[in-house]
Amino acid sequence: KRFLTCDALPHRHPDLCRTGFWWNELGGVFDMTRDTERVRDELVATLLGLWDHIKNHCPQCRDLARTWELEWFGWVPGKRETRRLLGDHILTELDLVEARPFEDAVAHGGWPIDLHPPWGIYDREPPALMLPLEDIYSIPLRALYSRNVENLLFAGRCASATHVAFGSTRLAATGAAMGQAAGTAAAMAAFRGCTPREIADRHIRELQEILLRQDQYIPDLAAQDEGDMARKAQISASSEAEGCEAASVANGLTRHRRGRTNQWASGEGQPLPQWLELRWPQPRAVGEIHLTFDTGFARPLTHSQYPSTLKKQVRGPQPETVKDFRIEAWLDGSWRAVARITGNYQRKRVLKLGHLLATEAMRIVVEATQGDPQARIYEVRVYG
Ligand SMILES: Cc1cc2nc3c(=O)[nH]c(=O)nc-3n(C[C@H](O)[C@H](O)[C@H](O)COP(=O)(O)OP(=O)(O)OC[C@H]3O[C@@H](n4cnc5c(N)ncnc54)[C@H](O)[C@@H]3O)c2cc1C
Structure with a gap:
């Protein structure tokens, strides 16, 4: 040629x-x-x-x-596009454009509907027609299992979607979110000895709770994990920024959304270290602590070669993320450090103490961030 x-x-x-x-x-x-x-x-x-x-x-x-x-x-x-499989639900353009809610939502997407012309490089039309979406959208479990093969789950390129909806769902990160949901549903189905459809019909809330605990994002679905002791704690902090109260870390939501930050942030101008405290009326047996930090999702971080996109990105750890922190427990009348992490850049950290610790209060003490002057935490979970 x-x-x-x-x-x-x-x-x-x-x-x-x-x-x-x-x-x-x-x-x-x-x-x-x-x-x-x-x-x-x-x-x-x-x-x-x-x-x-x-x-x-x-x-x-x-x-x-x-x-x-x-x-x-x-x-x-x-x-880019081949055969797709038919689920109990076929995700459509309107599902995406209207961000329709689904009772069995298990993942989300948000890339514009990105359609390429049939003749590709030979087409006289532009190489992509991009229809931006006003909001992110939910993906239901019913689009991730087969309508006629009883034990078949799928995700990513072959998920149940129309050609137009697939223009958005085919993105790598969206495929990964679907994979997380389909894989977890498969494990649940194997464990319970039931079909994926039965998970969608009868056990969807349990699946959603497992996914949320592992930091899957399902739009506007708040976690309600009864086993999470943070939900029963009285929560306070060394300082708070307006709209970023300490109690937000147990509201079940882990991203900025609809004008709410859903995170604790220490007060502006307050120097680090800053702490967040969880206190219970009676001592609790604590074995595992989950922390979700802010990794700057408000800023685009797509893999792109476009200078205009690259300019908006921070390549490397995101400044909002907590870098060095320790967990303290109230033991025999004083605060004692039970875990310390340095150099963190991840959003979700699960700290296993290795034994059960009886305490009536715990503190997360933020010593340093990756650049931001304020300490920020979206979620704290505490398990036995
Ligand atoms: C040219 C191009 C550019 C793209 N650009 C972007 C982009 O910039 N950003 C973005 O987010 N997405 C992009 N996409 C879309 C995205 O990469 C894909 O939609 C996504 O990777 C699909 O993931 P998947 O896991 O569903 O399928 P695949 O990545 O295709 O994985 C399926 C796997 O199954 C294996 N397999 C197939 N048959 C069998 C079998 N019988 N037994 C065992 N294994 C088997 C295959 O070898 C393959 O490894 C692009 C796609 C293309 C083609």
Whole structure:
């Protein structure tokens, strides 16, 4: 294939030398299962044609690419869309656009509906039509198991969605969230000796609680885990920022949403260390503490080559995240450190004490963050 002039690549050319050529695609008009080799051959030809264009014909790229070498290219074409399976529910465009709530919601997505034209690189239309969504949307368990094969669960590319809804659900991170839900449902079904449909019909709340405990995000669904002793504690802090009260760490929600922060943040201008305290009327036997920190989800962190997107990102640990902290327990009339973590950059930390500790109060003492002057914690859970 030859692309001798820049006009031969309408709508595609401007990004060519800086952001790659994700739009070198083909197959919408073929049978994506049976025509694999034909599509592969054609795509290798267009890929080499693009390389020839960059090196030899393009006035914009030629100089920039003077010292570039073609080191490697993938030989197995990635399939953006192939066959999908039918679940009890088929996720539709309106489910996404209207962010419809589902009783059996187990995951979420949020990428725009991103549709690519059938003729791919040869299409005269732009390479992608992006329909932004106003809100994130829920994905029900019924879209993750088969309607007619009793013991089959699925997630990601083959989940039950229309072509248009799939324009958003196919994203890697959304697929991972579906995988978490489908895998957990499979384990539950095996444990209970029941079908995935029975999980959706009879045990959905139990599945959702397990997912929330493992930091799966299900839009607007608050955790109500009876085994979590933090829910019964009186919660206070060394200081509080407005709208970020200490009690938020046990409200069951773990992200900024609908104007609420759902997190504790220490007061502005208050120097670290800052602490958050949980106190019970009688001593509790504590064995495990779950902490959910802020990893800056308010800021985009997508894998992208676009300079405009990269500019908005912090590459590395996110400044809001708690870095160094210790857990203290009230033992024999004084505070004693029972665990200390340094260099944290993760959102969810589960601390297993290795034994049961009888205490009537615990403190999480934040010593340092990854840059933010305030300590921030979304959620604290305490288990025996
Ligand atoms: C060119 C391209 C660009 C993309 N760009 C982006 C992007 O920028 N951002 C984004 O979020 N998403 C992007 N996507 C979409 C995203 O990558 C996919 O939708 C997602 O990776 C699908 O994940 P999956 O686990 O469902 O399927 P896959 O990643 O396809 O995984 C299925 C796996 O099953 C294996 N398999 C198949 N049959 C069998 C079998 N019989 N036995 C055992 N194993 C088997 C396959 O080898 C494969 O490893 C892109 C996709 C393509 C093709």
